[in-house]
Amino acid sequence: MKSFDILLKKSIRAEKELRFYIYAVFVLAAVFSFLAFLSGNQTFVELLHRENGMLSIMYMLICTVLIAITIYLKSLYRNYFDQIRRELGILISMGMSRKRLKKLLLVKNMRFIIIADAAGAAVGFCVYVILILHFILDRDEYIFDGILAGIFGPVVISILFVCLVGILCNHRILNSQNIYGIINKQDGKIGHNVNGAVQAVIGFVFLMGGNGVLLYNKIGIAEHSNLLPIVSVCIVCIGIYFSVLSFGYWFSAVLQKKKKAGKDLILLNEIRNHYRNSAKAMSAYAIINWLLVFLLVIIIMLGLENRSLDTSDSPFEYVLEFGEDQYDDMESFLRQQQNSIHECYMIPTVDGYAIYGETKITMMPEKSYNEITGKMLNIKNGHTIVLSQLDRSMVNITKEDDGREWHYWTIDEEIPINVEEKKYCFCTDYEIWEYLFNCEDPQKRILILNDKDFSAVAQQGSLLYKLCINLKNNARLDSNRIPEDIRLVGRWDRYLRVQKENRILMFSLMTMLVVLCILLLLTQHMQYICEKNGRKRDYDLQITLGIEKDCREKARKRSLWVKNFLPVFIGGLTGCLCTICFIKDMNLYLAVLSFTVFLFECIMQFFVYFMEDRFDS
Amino acid sequence: MIQITNLGKSYDDLKKHLVLQGLNLTVNDGEFLGIMGTSGSGKSTFLRIVGGLETYSAGEVSVFGQDLQTMKEPEREEYRKNVISFVFQDYNLLSGLTVKENIILPYTMMEKDDGKIEQDYSAIAKRLGIDEFENRYPDEVSGGEQQRAAIARAVLKKSKVLLADEPTGSLDIGTGRKVLELFRKINADYKVTVIMVTHDVLCASFCNRVVFLRDGQFVKTINKINSQENFYRSIQEEMGKMDEIF
Ligand SMILES: Nc1ncnc2c1ncn2[C@@H]1O[C@H](COP(=O)(O)OP(=O)(O)OP(=O)(O)O)[C@@H](O)[C@H]1O
Ligand SMILES: [Mg+2]
Numbered sequence: 001m002k003s004f005d006i007l008l009k010k011s012i013r014a015e016k017e018l019r020f021y022i023y024a025v026f027v028l029a030a031v032f033s034f035l036a037f038l039s040g041n042q043t044f045v046e047l048l049h050r051e052n053g054m055l056s057i058m059y060m061l062i063c064t065v066l067i068a069i070t071i072y073l074k075s076l077y078r079n080y081f082d083q084i085r086r087e088l089g090i091l092i093s094m095g096m097s098r099k100r101l102k103k104l105l106l107v108k109n110m111r112f113i114i115i116a117d118a119a120g121a122a123v124g125f126c127v128y129v130i131l132i133l134h135f136i137l138d139r140d141e142y143i144f145d146g147i148l149a150g151i152f153g154p155v156v157i158s159i160l161f162v163c164l165v166g167i168l169c170n171h172r173i174l175n176s177q178n179i180y181g182i183i184n185k186q187d188g189k190i191g192h193n194v195n196g197a198v199q200a201v202i203g204f205v206f207l208m209g210g211n212g213v214l215l216y217n218k219i220g221i222a223e224h225s226n227l228l229p230i231v232s233v234c235i236v237c238i239g240i241y242f243s244v245l246s247f248g249y250w251f252s253a254v255l256q257k258k259k260k261a262g263k264d265l266i267l268l269n270e271i272r273n274h275y276r277n278s279a280k281a282m283s284a285y286a287i288i289n290w291l292l293v294f295l296l297v298i299i300i301m302l303g304l305e306n307r308s309l310d311t312s313d314s315p316f317e318y319v320l321e322f323g324e325d326q327y328d329d330m331e332s333f334l335r336q337q338q339n340s341i342h343e344c345y346m347i348p349t350v351d352g353y354a355i356y357g358e359t360k361i362t363m364m365p366e367k368s369y370n371e372i373t374g375k376m377l378n379i380k381n382g383h384t385i386v387l388s389q390l391d392r393s394m395v396n397i398t399k400e401d402d403g404r405e406w407h408y409w410t411i412d413e414e415i416p417i418n419v420e421e422k423k424y425c426f427c428t429d430y431e432i433w434e435y436l437f438n439c440e441d442p443q444k445r446i447l448i449l450n451d452k453d454f455s456a457v458a459q460q461g462s463l464l465y466k467l468c469i470n471l472k473n474n475a476r477l478d479s480n481r482i483p484e485d486i487r488l489v490g491r492w493d494r495y496l497r498v499q500k501e502n503r504i505l506m507f508s509l510m511t512m513l514v515v516l517c518i519l520l521l522l523t524q525h526m527q528y529i530c531e532k533n534g535r536k537r538d539y540d541l542q543i544t545l546g547i548e549k550d551c552r553e554k555a556r557k558r559s560l561w562v563k564n565f566l567p568v569f570i571g572g573l574t575g576c577l578c579t580i581c582f583i584k585d586m587n588l589y590l591a592v593l594s595f596t597v598f599l600f601e602c603i604m605q606f607f608v609y610f611m612e613d614r615f616d617s
Numbered sequence: 618m619i620q621i622t623n624l625g626k627s628y629d630d631l632k633k634h635l636v637l638q639g640l641n642l643t644v645n646d647g648e649f650l651g652i653m654g655t656s657g658s659g660k661s662t663f664l665r666i667v668g669g670l671e672t673y674s675a676g677e678v679s680v681f682g683q684d685l686q687t688m689k690e691p692e693r694e695e696y697r698k699n700v701i702s703f704v705f706q707d708y709n710l711l712s713g714l715t716v717k718e719n720i721i722l723p724y725t726m727m728e729k730d731d732g733k734i735e736q737d738y739s740a741i742a743k744r745l746g747i748d749e750f751e752n753r754y755p756d757e758v759s760g761g762e763q764q765r766a767a768i769a770r771a772v773l774k775k776s777k778v779l780l781a782d783e784p785t786g787s788l789d790i791g792t793g794r795k796v797l798e799l800f801r802k803i804n805a806d807y808k809v810t811v812i813m814v815t816h817d818v819l820c821a822s823f824c825n826r827v828v829f830l831r832d833g834q835f836v837k838t839i840n841k842i843n844s845q846e847n848f849y850r851s852i853q854e855e856m857g858k859m860d861e862i863f
Binding site: 007 | 668671690691694696698701703709713714722723725
């Protein structure tokens with residue numbers, strides 16, 4: 001004779017749905033862990049930080065994906081739970097403890113979930129290592145220790161938490177005092193007494209509120225934290241959910257008014273029975289669509305920026321910076337490269353601090369200036385001329401009566417300078433704006449000193465040489481031969497570096513795009529699976545009633561249409577709105593672009609709809 | 618003793634309609650009570666409330682001195698497990714278990730001795746003719762067979778109160794009679810209080826007392842005084858009066 005526990009386990013079984021749920025946990029854990037590792041990548045974060053607001057976008061992305069996953073897994077568990085809830089209800093009606101039932105389910109399923117979660121996160125990590133570290137960042141050796149503990153753990157835990165939330169939310173159904181209602185699945189239908197208008201208003205208010213927060217974040221003067229965008233994401237997500245949900249009430253109310261043709265009634269039946277559950281999946285779908293618009297616009301923006309990178313007016317292709325101890329190495333290097341070098345200047349400099357304002361400045365001798373430009377400055381002892389490597393148009397220039405110009409330091413005043421703890425003072429004559437050699441930081445000022453003054457300063461501080469090189473036509477500097485520890489600060493190098501960085505950024509965002517698309521397809525698939533079960537019974541019933549195939553087909557198509565395009569419309573349009581509200585230098589072009597992306601989404605969805613339609617019939 | 622005073626129940630529809638309103642009833646221990654009434658009069662609702670499967674909106678239901686509404690969840694569980702057994706109108710068998718497994722399931726919750734379970738089961742199974750299909754799944758047996766399984770499941774436990782919602786609706790007269798005799802037997806032998814909803818006058822005549830439900834209240838009570846035949850006739854008479862009203 002079988003014991004009670006065996007009977008119990010046998011009676012609440014829905015292997016197929018559970019398996020599907022577990023697979024989904026696996027895939028989503030992989031996707032999420034990939035994103036998490038990506039956003040934890042130091043290089044990537046630094047790159048994002050440099051772009052305006054990109055880091056916030058990254059956090060928004062992670063946050064939204066997590067929300068979408070939560071909704072998704074919750075409705076997927078619901079799909080499983082619906083298969084067994086009648087059984088659970090009957091068991092409760094016979095005096096089985098609800099607590100014990102819930103615990104039993106949780107324990108039974110948690111094992112698989114934990115395994116799927118951990119395995120998925122591991123797979124996501126592997127994909128990250130292979131795709132990002134290996135292919136995109138070209139890294140051969142990886143440092144794991146910190147990353148693994150710092151990201152892997154939280155990823156696994158957060159997915160586990162998300163699963164738990166979904167499961168517990170669903171198990172709450174079992175708490176109902178109306179046990180007969182649990183058996184007969186009395187909830188989940190679109191009821192009579194819920195006001196669609198109220199939901200729609202809530203949805204609208206939240207959508208607008210979220211965008212308002214984004215807008216505030218954009219125009220607000222205060223330094224904004226990453227919290228604000230995340231808050232707005234959450235608000236917008238709630239807004240999307242309510243908007244999607246309210247549509248079901250509107251739609252069924254409209255159908256109820258019409259209620260003429262049989263196909264309307266069939267559609268009404270379908271909407272009432274399935275809409276509330278699929279609304280959740282649809283919201284997840286809409287959220288992902290929303291993000292997609294956002295991401296695509298940013299990628300396109302970055303792509304365009306990439307083309308117009310080389311705007312520097314610097315006169316040298318390479319500038320190498322090195323100290324005195326490497327002087328000999330560089331001399332020999334120059335000798336080797338002699339044949340490819342067209343012109344070459346060696347500028348000795350000394351770094352120091354202007355005492356007021358603690359700004360870093362560089363000093364160089366008049367002789368070098370003369371050497372490069374051929375112009376004489378005739379600086380007197382104790383005097384200096386300020387060189388700003390900027391475009392004149394970038395600054396407000398003050399012109400004195402005698403024709404001298406200045407912007408940064410008031411002229412005829414002494415600037416006290418600290419060089420290795422020794423104080424020097426120089427009186428400024430005037431300021432010039434010229435690209436003498438390339439420099440990484442255009443804010444850094446250069447003081448041109450009288451040669452005698454310079455050698456005095458140079459005795460105190462350490463000499464730094466700037467080697468400025470222009471190559472002959474078609475020649476290339478063999479950068480492998482450049483001795484180690486020598487910094488390249490030249491234009492060409494900067495161009496290459498930025499280009500590479502942007503490429504990495506683009507690639508990373510692209511992979512995220514792919515991830516999102518996978519998520520989209522998955523959601524679509526899940527919705528399809530979920531409804532198939534529920535719908536099949538209705539179909540069989542309809543066949544026995546002799547309802548024509550044509551009629552059923554039409555109703556099915558219409559409901560499919562709603563389920564395919566509603567999320568895209570709500571999500572896509574919200575995406576456009578958020579893009580406009582979020583991106584700092586918004587213009588008409590970008591607005592048009594985001595709507596184009598939205599259109600593109602619609603077209604894509606049309607293909608999905610087409611495929612699904614084919615697949616279904 | 619089951620004491621019901623001023624019971625009221627409404628569903629939150631668009632129009633709040635009251636299914637039960639100011640209902641009073643006392644059921645003594647060991648009584649075999651029949652409930653009759655037109656379709657939709659709230660018989661099943663009443664039974665579910667007594668069974669602790671649904672909440673109510675007004676009044677008091679006290680079973681063996683305990684008020685249902687104020688019971689805590691563990692007490693409710695105990696109540697459903699030990700005090701009540703229920704025969705649903707739509708059977709509610711578990712589709713993943715065979716007929717036999719379905720029948721013994723609640724019994725295994727309280728009885729651990731396998732031999733005793735088997736023994737009690739086969740006695741009832743033989744009586745209701747279940748042993749022929751005991752190893753099939755619910756959706757592989759007929760409606761009447763499912764109903765018999767549901768009855769066997771409720772009876773096997775021999776809990777203090779047996780609530781049955783049209784237990785003979787899908788059965789032929791012969792099988793129906795067997796079921797009712799079984800009810801009568803456990804009512805007599807184990808002092809189980811039986812409350813049975815039925816549309817059938819013959820079925821009702823097996824009870825000790827029959828109450829009629831209309832407009833959310835029990836409007837008439839008929840007691841069995843001498844023979845079942847007389848009882849049958851007076852119930853039929855009352856039913857005729859009810860029909861005239863509609
Ligand atoms: N979940 C519900 N929501 C709204 N009204 C309900 C619900 N369940 C039952 N009702 C209504 O409550 C009333 C009583 O229902 P109940 O099932 O108790 O009737 P009954 O007397 O058992 O009928 P029958 O003899 O046909 O089984 C009916 O009018 C029914 O329409
Ligand atoms: Mg009924």
